[in-house]
Amino acid sequence: MSNLIRHALLIGALLGAFAFLFVGAGMMIPMAQWDWVDIASEGGTSLLAALWCLTVLSSRPDGLVTRLLAGGLACIMLGSWADCLDEVVDVDKAALWDNALESLLPLGMLVLTVGMYYWRLEQATLSDHMRKRERLFRNHRPFDRITQLADAAYLREQLRIESRRDDHHGCALVLFDIDEFHRINREHGQPEGDRVLQAVAHMLLLNLRNEDLLCRYAGDRFAVLMPGLNEPEARDAAQHLCRMVSSMRHHAPKGRVRISLRHGCAPARGAPDALLADLCRQMDAV
Amino acid sequence: MIAWQPAGEPSIPARQQPALALEYGRSRDACDADLLHDTGLVAGLDPDSLVAPAQYLQQLANTLRTLDSPDTSFMLGQLLLPGHDGAASHALVQAPNLRALLQTLCRYHARLTPLLRPRFESWGDVALLYWIDAHGAPAIRPALVEMHMTAVVALCRWLGGERLPWRFCFNRSAPRHVEQHHVHLGTELRFGCQLDAMLLPSGWLDRPWPRASEMAARLAQQAAEQEPERAPGILAALYDYLLAEVRMAPTLERTASDFGVSPATFKRQLLRHHTHFQGELDQVRTHVALWLFQVERADNEQVARYLGFHDAANFRRSFKRWTGLTPGPIRAALDGELGWFSAALGPGV
Numbered sequence: 001m002s003n004l005i006r007h008a009l010l011i012g013a014l015l016g017a018f019a020f021l022f023v024g025a026g027m028m029i030p031m032a033q034w035d036w037v038d039i040a041s042e043g044g045t046s047l048l049a050a051l052w053c054l055t056v057l058s059s060r061p062d063g064l065v066t067r068l069l070a071g072g073l074a075c076i077m078l079g080s081w082a083d084c085l086d087e088v089v090d091v092d093k094a095a096l097w098d099n100a101l102e103s104l105l106p107l108g109m110l111v112l113t114v115g116m117y118y119w120r121l122e123q124a125t126l127s128d129h130m131r132k133r134e135r136l137f138r139n140h141r142p143f144d145r146i147t148q149l150a151d152a153a154y155l156r157e158q159l160r161i162e163s164r165r166d167d168h169h170g171c172a173l174v175l176f177d178i179d180e181f182h183r184i185n186r187e188h189g190q191p192e193g194d195r196v197l198q199a200v201a202h203m204l205l206l207n208l209r210n211e212d213l214l215c216r217y218a219g220d221r222f223a224v225l226m227p228g229l230n231e232p233e234a235r236d237a238a239q240h241l242c243r244m245v246s247s248m249r250h251h252a253p254k255g256r257v258r259i260s261l262r263h264g265c266a267p268a269r270g271a272p273d274a275l276l277a278d279l280c281r282q283m284d285a286v
Numbered sequence: 287m288i289a290w291q292p293a294g295e296p297s298i299p300a301r302q303q304p305a306l307a308l309e310y311g312r313s314r315d316a317c318d319a320d321l322l323h324d325t326g327l328v329a330g331l332d333p334d335s336l337v338a339p340a341q342y343l344q345q346l347a348n349t350l351r352t353l354d355s356p357d358t359s360f361m362l363g364q365l366l367l368p369g370h371d372g373a374a375s376h377a378l379v380q381a382p383n384l385r386a387l388l389q390t391l392c393r394y395h396a397r398l399t400p401l402l403r404p405r406f407e408s409w410g411d412v413a414l415l416y417w418i419d420a421h422g423a424p425a426i427r428p429a430l431v432e433m434h435m436t437a438v439v440a441l442c443r444w445l446g447g448e449r450l451p452w453r454f455c456f457n458r459s460a461p462r463h464v465e466q467h468h469v470h471l472g473t474e475l476r477f478g479c480q481l482d483a484m485l486l487p488s489g490w491l492d493r494p495w496p497r498a499s500e501m502a503a504r505l506a507q508q509a510a511e512q513e514p515e516r517a518p519g520i521l522a523a524l525y526d527y528l529l530a531e532v533r534m535a536p537t538l539e540r541t542a543s544d545f546g547v548s549p550a551t552f553k554r555q556l557l558r559h560h561t562h563f564q565g566e567l568d569q570v571r572t573h574v575a576l577w578l579f580q581v582e583r584a585d586n587e588q589v590a591r592y593l594g595f596h597d598a599a600n601f602r603r604s605f606k607r608w609t610g611l612t613p614g615p616i617r618a619a620l621d622g623e624l625g626w627f628s629a630a631l632g633p634g635v
Contacts, residue, residue, distance in 0.1 A: 145314070145355070152465040185364060186444055191313060218357060219469035273463075280468040284449065 004058045011050050011077070018081050018101070026091035035087055042084035049077035049108075065122050068115030075108025144216040146194050147201040152276075155215040155223050159272035162225070171268040172226045172234030175279050176204070176241070179260045181220035188252045193220075196259060199250050207244045217276075221283070231267055238263040287546040289515070290523035291396070293343070293421040293559060296336035297516065298400050299371075300327075304337045304345060306365050311349045320352040321345060339400055339421040339519060346401075346433075347426050356463075359429035360470040363436025371397045373509040380506035382498035384442060384450075385491040388415055390507070391438070395420075396516040402434045403522035408488050409581045416483035420519030422559030428458050431482045436470045438484065447496050452486055455479035480576055480609060480616070520545075521559055521566065528570040535594050538563045568608045575605060579617050586613050 053073035060066040082101035091098050144151050162171050178184075178200060185193040197220065204214050204222060213225040224241075226234045246260040264282040266275065291297050298304060308331055311321040318330065325341045325348070337345075350358050368375040374394035381387035388406040395403050402417040417434055419427060435454060442450050453474040454467070460477035461467075467475055517523070527544065528536055541563065542552035556562050571593055578584040578592060590601035606612050611619075 152463060156463075182364070182440055182443055190310070190361070190365065194313075217469065218465040219360070221465075221469045276465070277468070277473060281473045284473055 004054065007054055007057050011053065011074070014074075014078060015046070015050070015081055018078065019085060022082075022085040022089040022091060025095070026089040029088055029090050039084055039087045042080045042087065046077050046080035046084055049073050049080065053077060065115055065118045068111055068118060072108045072110070072112030072115050075104045075111055077108075079103070079105025079108055147197055147216050149201055149214055149216045149222075151215060152217050152223075155213075155217065155225065156272040156276070158213060158225055159268055159275065162227070162268050163270065163272070169228045170230045172229045172231055172265060173268040173275065173279065174224045174226065174234055174238045174241075174263055174265045175217065175283055176200075176222045176224070176238070176261045176263045177283055178220040179262060184257055184259075188254055188257065192252045192257075195252075196250055196257065199248065200245055200259060200261070203245050203248050204241055207241055221280075223276075225268060231265060235265050238265055288523055288527055288544055289517040290520045290545060291339070291517040292520055292555060293340040294338050296338045296341075298337045298339060298342055300331045300335045300337045301333040302370050303366065303400070304331055304342050305333060306370075307342075307345060307349055307362055310362060310365060311353065314353050314355070314358075316349070316352045321348050323348050343401065343421065343423045343426065346429070350426060350429055357466050357470075359432040360436045360466050363433035363470070364440050366433060366437035367391075367398065367441040369398055373506070373513050374398055377503075377506040377510040378441070379445070380499070380503045381445065381495070382500060382503045383492050383494055384413075384446065384486075386503065387442065387445065388413075388491075390510070394510060395522070396518040397513075399434055399437070400516075400519065402430055403518060403525065404434070404438075407577075408491065411488055413486045413488040413491050414483055415486075416481050418522055418525045420522035422519075422521055422561050424560050428456070428461075431456065431458075432467070432471075435482075435484055439471055445495050445497070446493075450486060450490055452484050455481065455483045455485070457482045480572060520555060521561065524556075524566050525570060528567055529574070532570055532574050533592065533594060536567060568604075572605070572608045575601075575613070576616070576620065579613070580620050589613075 050073075053070050056066060056070045056073065060069075079102060082098070082104065086098070086102070143149065143154075159173070178196065181193065181196070184196055197216070200222070201214065201216070204224070208214060208224065209226075211227050215223045215225075217223045224238075226237060229237065242261045242263060246258075248259060250257045250259050262283070264279050266279050266282070268275065304327075308318070308321055312318070322331070322345060325344045327337065327341060327345070331337075346362070349362070368378040371394070374390075374397045377390050377394070378387060378398065381390055385408075388404070391398055392404050392406050401420055401423065403420045405416055405418060407414045407416075415438065417431055419430075423430060439450070439452055449472075451474075452472050453476070454471055455476045457479055458477060464475060518526075523545070524541070527541065531541075538552065539549050542549040545552060547555070553563065556566070574593065575589050578589045582588075584592070586598040586602055590596075590598045593601065595601040595604065602612055605616075609616060
């Protein structure tokens with residue numbers, strides 16, 4: 001919050017400084033001659049650009065893209081502000097500084113465009129990173145904070161979509177439990193348990209096809225939706241995933257932790273809640 | 287006189303359950319100001335001080351709200367038992383089997399689970415553990431029940447080395463989704479029941495646990511008995527009292543005098559714990575009636591006589607008032623539940 005306030009103050013100070021500069025250098029135009037439409041549109045552009053700039057600064061981590069986007073918006077804000085002040089203060093039209101300030105507007109647009117270009121590159125990288133964690137549509141809410149995977153609500157949504165689709169390629173749902181996970185939590189502490197969850201999530205992600213979806217169902221239970229696979233194929237894929245995880249080494253401060261998975265598998269058909277309850281029952285029986 | 291503890295008086299060592307909950311909240315990136323908001327503990331949790339149950343309840347409510355995650359109550363439950371209460375916790379860990387564990391838990395409940403009082407009953411093939419609100423926390427009761435059930439399930443799994451086939455009844459409507467219940471408790475869940483209970487085939491009670499040592503268990507029990515008694519919460523004490531007195535037509539006046547306060551004070555105390563005498567009495571009578579239906583296979587006439595009603599019709603009317611249902615459908619539902627449970631016991635049990 002304090003960062004946001006600092007940025008807001010900085011923007012306010014810049015706008016104020018511009019106003020002082022204009023009032024100091026020129027003559028006030030009598031109010032009767034003001035063009036209110038121009039003042040409103042230029043002043044409004046400036047204030048909205050200020051708001052966008054603050055939004056960018058407060059919602060993104062610092063970095064090249066953030067600086068370009070925020071810098072471009074700040075230039076647009078100042079350029080429009082200079083335009084707006086021009087309407088109320090009569091400045092010598094030959095003065096170079098006034099023209100320079102007004103040219104901030106196109107400069108800002110240029111900087112913003114460059115920022116957008118890098119943003120696009122960044123987004124492509126992130127989308128690649130998210131591919132196996134989301135499918136078909138993006139919804140920013142249902143993500144698990146520890147593993148950065150989609151949660152059970154998102155899984156149910158995907159199962160609903162899958163059950164509505166009427167193609168004959170089939171789709172399988174596999175659940176994975178970490179063996180003796182409660183013991184890892186007791187003996188190594190819950191923060192170490194969280195790290196195990198992250199490690200397993202990474203290992204599973206690395207070994208999935210691009211069209212698969214990995215979710216954290218709850219606790220130590222993961223779910224993988226495998227479109228286009230029938231049950232034997234999915235079982236085969238699940239066994240491979242279990243082998244990959246059991247060959248992984250997890251090093252805790254108190255020594256090596258052995259991690260293995262067990263799995264349950266079913267065709268992804270029917271109502272999501274009933275399907276998941278049946279599969280969970282199957283997991284408990286393992 | 288009956289020993290009891292009002293929710294507003296400090297009685298829980300801050301280094302125990304409150305510190306664990308605070309630690310968990312911090313590990314999920316919540317700040318102390320949010321977690322301890324309105325608890326009167328904003329200066330921080332001094333590990334050597336005592337915390338009032340009301341403060342601990344507020345802290346848990348804050349934690350649930352701040353973390354805003356469906357697994358919070360279950361994760362807090364994973365951390366709850368055996369706890370850090372010296373001899374009592376040690377006796378829990380040293381329990382040689384499930385029966386001893388549940389008995390130890392119920393005996394030292396004021397230390398081990400100060401917010402909910404567990405009661406353990408066993409008849410025929412069935413072992414039952416149910417939970418009574420000790421300090422009156424209707425707002426977060428579902429979360430407390432999840433937390434305490436998870437604590438027992440996780441402790442038994444750890445000590446027994448295997449998943450026990452628990453079945454669960456909840457005195458609440460079904461939540462929208464049950465994935466957390468599936469993973470932390472199990473898949474056999476019933477909602478809309480009259481009490482918050484966990485059931486298990488009684489055959490599991492006396493199976494020796496892998497690490498059991500009779501000597502260690504005896505020593506741990508003796509050490510726990512040396513500890514000074516801690517008074518249970520007012521509602522836990524009242525439930526026990528009313529259960530013992532249920533056939534003597536308990537009144538507010540006599541109960542208050544047995545609790546060592548004036549009726550007006552007692553009434554005010556109950557109000558402060560979000561309840562009233564008649565409500566608590568009705569709850570106990572409901573539970574006794576259910577018990578008689580289920581275990582003694584009693585009919586309305588017998589239950590009415592047992593509970594001191596003039597006749598079956600009177601009892602039937604009251605029962606409807608307590609539960610919203612007449613004994614008939616409830617008995618059918620119980621049979622359904624027992625059937626649900628018997629089916630799980632499987633053939634040959």
